[in-house]
Amino acid sequence: MFSLLALSSAKSVSANLENSYWHLTSPTAITWTFDGRAHTDHMEMSGQQMSAILHYGIAADGSFTCDRHLVFPMLRTLPNDTHASFIRYTSWDPLESVLIGHQRITDTPERVKDITLSDGTLCAQSHFGSLTVRRTLAPSPTLPALIEAYTIVNSNQRPTTIRIEPTIHRMESDPDKGLDGSYIVEEQITPTGTFTLNQGEDLTFYAILSARRATEPTLTCDAAEQLSQRQQLTRQWLDNLVLVTPDSILNRMFAFSKVRAAESIYQTKNGPLHGPGGERYYAAIWANDQAEYANPFFPFLGYAYANASAMNSWRMFASFMNEDYRPIPSSIIAEGTDYWNGAGDRGDAAMIAYGASRYALARGSRQEAETLWPLITWTLEYCRRQLNADGVVMSNCDELEGRFPAGEANLCTSSLYYDALRSAAFLARDLGKGKALAKTYNQQADALRIAIDRFFHADMEGFDTYRYYNGNDILRSWICIPLTMGIFTRAAGTIDALYSPRLWTENGMLTQAGSQTFWDRSTLYALRGALMAGDTERTLRYLQNYSATRLLGQHVPYAIEAWPEGNQRHLSAESALYARIITEGLFGIRPTGLRCFTVSPRLPQEWPEMRLNHIRLADADFDLRVFRDKRGRITTQLIRNQQVVQEGHGDNASFRL
Numbered sequence: 001m002f003s004l005l006a007l008s009s010a011k012s013v014s015a016n017l018e019n020s021y022w023h024l025t026s027p028t029a030i031t032w033t034f035d036g037r038a039h040t041d042h043m044e045m046s047g048q049q050m051s052a053i054l055h056y057g058i059a060a061d062g063s064f065t066c067d068r069h070l071v072f073p074m075l076r077t078l079p080n081d082t083h084a085s086f087i088r089y090t091s092w093d094p095l096e097s098v099l100i101g102h103q104r105i106t107d108t109p110e111r112v113k114d115i116t117l118s119d120g121t122l123c124a125q126s127h128f129g130s131l132t133v134r135r136t137l138a139p140s141p142t143l144p145a146l147i148e149a150y151t152i153v154n155s156n157q158r159p160t161t162i163r164i165e166p167t168i169h170r171m172e173s174d175p176d177k178g179l180d181g182s183y184i185v186e187e188q189i190t191p192t193g194t195f196t197l198n199q200g201e202d203l204t205f206y207a208i209l210s211a212r213r214a215t216e217p218t219l220t221c222d223a224a225e226q227l228s229q230r231q232q233l234t235r236q237w238l239d240n241l242v243l244v245t246p247d248s249i250l251n252r253m254f255a256f257s258k259v260r261a262a263e264s265i266y267q268t269k270n271g272p273l274h275g276p277g278g279e280r281y282y283a284a285i286w287a288n289d290q291a292e293y294a295n296p297f298f299p300f301l302g303y304a305y306a307n308a309s310a311m312n313s314w315r316m317f318a319s320f321m322n323e324d325y326r327p328i329p330s331s332i333i334a335e336g337t338d339y340w341n342g343a344g345d346r347g348d349a350a351m352i353a354y355g356a357s358r359y360a361l362a363r364g365s366r367q368e369a370e371t372l373w374p375l376i377t378w379t380l381e382y383c384r385r386q387l388n389a390d391g392v393v394m395s396n397c398d399e400l401e402g403r404f405p406a407g408e409a410n411l412c413t414s415s416l417y418y419d420a421l422r423s424a425a426f427l428a429r430d431l432g433k434g435k436a437l438a439k440t441y442n443q444q445a446d447a448l449r450i451a452i453d454r455f456f457h458a459d460m461e462g463f464d465t466y467r468y469y470n471g472n473d474i475l476r477s478w479i480c481i482p483l484t485m486g487i488f489t490r491a492a493g494t495i496d497a498l499y500s501p502r503l504w505t506e507n508g509m510l511t512q513a514g515s516q517t518f519w520d521r522s523t524l525y526a527l528r529g530a531l532m533a534g535d536t537e538r539t540l541r542y543l544q545n546y547s548a549t550r551l552l553g554q555h556v557p558y559a560i561e562a563w564p565e566g567n568q569r570h571l572s573a574e575s576a577l578y579a580r581i582i583t584e585g586l587f588g589i590r591p592t593g594l595r596c597f598t599v600s601p602r603l604p605q606e607w608p609e610m611r612l613n614h615i616r617l618a619d620a621d622f623d624l625r626v627f628r629d630k631r632g633r634i635t636t637q638l639i640r641n642q643q644v645v646q647e648g649h650g651d652n653a654s655f656r657l
Contacts, residue, residue, distance in 0.1 A: 022552040024248055028238055028255055029118030030557055034058050034111075040065065041555055044260075044277050044570045045120065047139035047230070048267040049074060050211070051277055052146045054122060054137065062111040064124050064135070067091045072144050072211045073266050073275065073282035074335065076179035082333045082340055085282045086178070086211060088185045092169065094150060094207035095133065097189055099163040105131065105152075117557055120234030120259055121227070130156040140226040141233050142267075145210035145219060147226045152204075154197035164205050166192045172214065182214035190223065237262045240302045243582055244611040253547040253557075254582050257575040258301060260558045261294060264572035265309045270316070270336030272309040278561060278569030284333040284340075285313045287348035288399040291355035292416065293521070293573035299362035300583050302616025310359055311368060317352055318375040325382050328352060330401075344396030347413030349386075351399070353379035354416040357423035361591035364618025364657070369431055369594060376424055383417040384444070391451030393417050400519070403565075404476070404512055407469025411456050412481045414448060419485040421445035423591075430594045452482065453489050461502060461513070464493030475502050475513035477522035483529025484584070491533040498526045499542060507563065508546055519562040524577035531585030534651070536602040543581065587612055587624060588651070594618065596656040599636050599648065601626040620657045 021039055025031040032039075040057030053069040068090050075086035098105040108128040116123045121138040132153040139146055154160045169187040187209050195203050206223035243254040265274045268283045275282045276289045285291070290313050298306040316336055320328045329339035330348050356376050360369040386394045392414040398406040406412075425441040428434065458467040460475050468476040479494050497503060502513040508523030510516070523546065530539040551557050559574040583589050587610075588600030595618055603610060609627035623639040629649075636653045638646040646655050 017548055017552055020548075020552045020554070022556055024252055024552075025116065026118060028252070029116050030252065030256075030552060031114050031116045032058075033114045034062065036062075039554075042567075043117070043122070043557065044264075045122070045137075045139050046264040046266075046277060046572070047141045047143070048265065048272075049142065049144035050139055050146065051264070051282065052137075052139055053279055056115070056122065056124075058112045058115070061109070064110060064112050064115075064126055066093075066137075068146065068209065069279060070146060070185070070209060070211065071277075071279060071282060072183070074144070074268060075183045075211055075213065076283075076334065077177055078179055080179050080334045080338065082284055082331065083280050084179070084334060086173065086183050087279060088171065088173075088211065090185075090187065090209065092187050092207075092209070094148060094167070094187075094189055094205075097165045097167040097192075098150075098152070098205075099165065100131070101161060105133075117256075119231045119238070120263065121231065130154070131160070136227065138227055138230045139263075140221065141229050143210070143219065143221055143226065144212065145208050145221065145226070147223050147230070148207040148209070149223070149227055150205050150207065151202050152197070153202040154199055157199050159199075160197050161194065162197060162203060163194045164189060164192045175214075180213050180215075183211055184214055185209070185211045186218060188218075234259055234263075237301065237303060240614045240616055241300055241579075241583075242611075242613040244613060246607050246610075247544065249544065249547050249551060250582075253551045254579060256551065256557045257559065257578040260570060260572055260575035261297065261579060262301060262303050262306055265305060268335035271312040272305060273312060273336065274306065274309045274572065276561075276571040276573055278566060278571050280566075280569075281571070283335045284331055285316060286331045287317070287328070287346070287351040287355075288330075289571070289573040291317065291348075292351040292399075293355075294576040295355050296358035296362060297576040297580055297583070299359065299364070299617055300579075300589075300615060302614075302619070302621075307363065311371070314352075314356055314359075314372055314375055318378075321375065321378045325378075325385055327382070328379070343401035345386075346397050346399055346401060347393065347395040347410065347416065349379040349382040350393060350395075350413045350416035350420065353383065353420035354423070357420050357427060358591070360427055361423055361594065361597075362617055364591075364594045364620075366431070366594060369427055373427070373431060373433075376420070376427070380417075380420060380424055380441070383413075383420075390455045391447060392455045398478070399521075400511070403517075405469065405472070407471060409455070410469045410478075411452070411466055412468075412478050414452050414456075415481040415485045415487065418445055418448045418452065418482075418487065421448065422486075426592050427594075449487060449489075452487065457490060460497065463497035463500070465490050465497045466494065475500075477503055477509040477511050477519075477526065480522065480526035480529045483533050484525050486532065486590075488533045491535070495530050495533065495535050495538075498530065499538065504542070506545075506549065517562065517564065520559045520574050521561075521577055524559060524574065524581060528577075528581045528585035531581065531602045532588060532600070534602065536604055540604050583612070586610070587626070589615075589617075589624075591617065592654075596654065599624065599626075599653045599655065600651045601634055601636055602651075603628070603634055618657050622657070 038060040042055045051071040055067040073085040113125040134151040136149040173183045175182040210219040295310040327345040329341040331340040425438040428438040456466040558570045560568040561571040613623040625637045
């Protein structure tokens with residue numbers, strides 16, 4: 001529908017792209033065409049049984065480099081704690097097993113043509129003399145293996161003889177360090193033998209990097225089929241919840257975010273668990289990453305395995321409910337067999353109440369909502385019991401776990417509790433829990449909204465906004481949180497503060513003014529909240545610049561966790577937060593019942609229209625088209641089977657499925 005990037009978008013991102021390596025290519029790809037500049041980067045790719053962090057790049061001599069950090073979350077090490085996934089590093093180059101005549105192909109200087117990220121794979125094309133080699137790397141969707149395809153194309157006019165030597169490397173771990181004894185990492189090549197290629201012909205062989213318990217047999221699989229399944233699964237994510245705007249960078253960043261958010265789900269002994277990743281956080285769940293960030297997004301995507309992981313996480317959190325209202329642990333770890341609460345109460349009950357109620361509304365399943373109702377009501381009651389004399393919620397810290405001060409009551413926890421009360425009121429109505437209960441939750445939300453403003457409102461460095469906690473006198477990025485919960489009382493001053501040089505940098509927002517630390521999660525919340533508050537034109541520019549930096553800049557292609565902590569890991573839930581900028585910020589979708597929702601679209605002035613296609617709320621399949629009618633009114637159409645079935649006007653249209 002839109003073939004050109006909007007002019008102002010091109011202007012606003014130009015500075016970010018001046019020194020970038022990447023550019024947009026196919027509808028779902030970005031490509032780095034080698035221009036002589038050496039560069040290295042890292043990205044994470046995941047399947048149900050493993051994750052691979054690829055440290056890849058192009059050296060100054062034009063050769064491809066790739067160190068693989070392989071993580072196997074279900075192979076547990078000792079002690080069996082949060083970080084006990086079996087990890088092995090390898091720089092193995094399968095091309096070392098390839099001979100051209102009597103000479104190894106790696107003895108010929110390599111010149112990389114380009115590297116492409118597309119359809120859940122990393123693909124590098126290189127020239128070795130008259131031979132072209134295309135590497136394609138991706139995790140198996142279901143097996144503990146990284147699959148690498150190597151396609152060799154003969155451009156020589158004469159036939160070329162290629163020998164692929166049989167290669168199996170085995171590395172066995174220390175049995176005293178594994179929960180199940182020794183683990184074996186195997187590197188193997190298939191097929192092997194001698195082949196003759198005429199001009200233009202090609203040959204593909206596969207490298208399989210896998211791990212297993214010493215008591216288990218060597219992994220055998222159809223490598224080509226595994227790669228095909230990976231690409232088919234990725235296409236499923238890409239073909240649902242499709243963003244169509246005049247801005248190709250936003251469209252592409254949104255598409256990539258769906259992949260990273262959906263792929264990081266591990267099939268543990270206690271069922272599927274979505275995990276952040278980053279070489280540290282696997283086979284475990286957190287009240288922020290999963291309950292608050294990722295789970296409310298999954299129903300929009302329609303990925304059944306992700307929804308199953310969400311329900312599994314709620315089941316695990318619910319197992320810690322108790323009559324004395326002791327806190328639910330922040331994290332359930334080690335495939336669901338243990339827990340971690342080392343930071344005390346981080347406001348986790350508010351995170352769970354918010355996420356579970358939002359998820360239930362978006363899923364639209366009465367059965368699932370009834371299952372979640374005891375957890376929602378328990379966590380709401382827990383929060384109510386933590387209200388201080390000023391009417392806001394007390395907690396030991398927040399999700400940053402003491403990295404920055406949060407006082408005895410922080411803005412984030414109370415804001416999450418507020419939204420959870422609103423969502424619970426919607427659910428109480430639809431589940432037949434009584435009008436009185438719905439009214440009680442709304443009254444509690446009304447009182448909390450007043451208390452939030454009374455307790456946290458402050459003049460912060462000249463901005464009419466919020467202090468993050470009592471005694472806070474330095475601007476904090478989490479002042480954005482009320483905006484994402486529909487509290488716009490201090491929107492103008494808050495957004496001015498967020499975009500001021502005190503907080504905003506080329507990498508998004510600082511956690512605290514004057515520091516050098518940034519966590520993408522607060523930037524992602526801020527962009528969503530500012531759009532929800534109606535700051536469309538200005539926020540679009542910041543969103544475009546952020547997206548260009550993350551998608552096409554020095555470190556691609558996803559939202560990151562933090563810096564300097566963690567080397568800007570591609571944690572999965574941050575990509576879910578990016579996607580929610582679009583669903584909840586740009587389109588303003590807010591479920592208000594099991595089969596109904598409102599839309600508060602923020603259509604930029606320069607855009608004729610925008611669409612979100614194949615939305616899967618409540619297991620439906622529909623499109624939203626937003627445009628200005630002949631009278632200049634914002635119009636939203638709900639489209640099913642290419643037919644307009646409902647239409648609303650203005651910035652708060654209601655729809656029913």
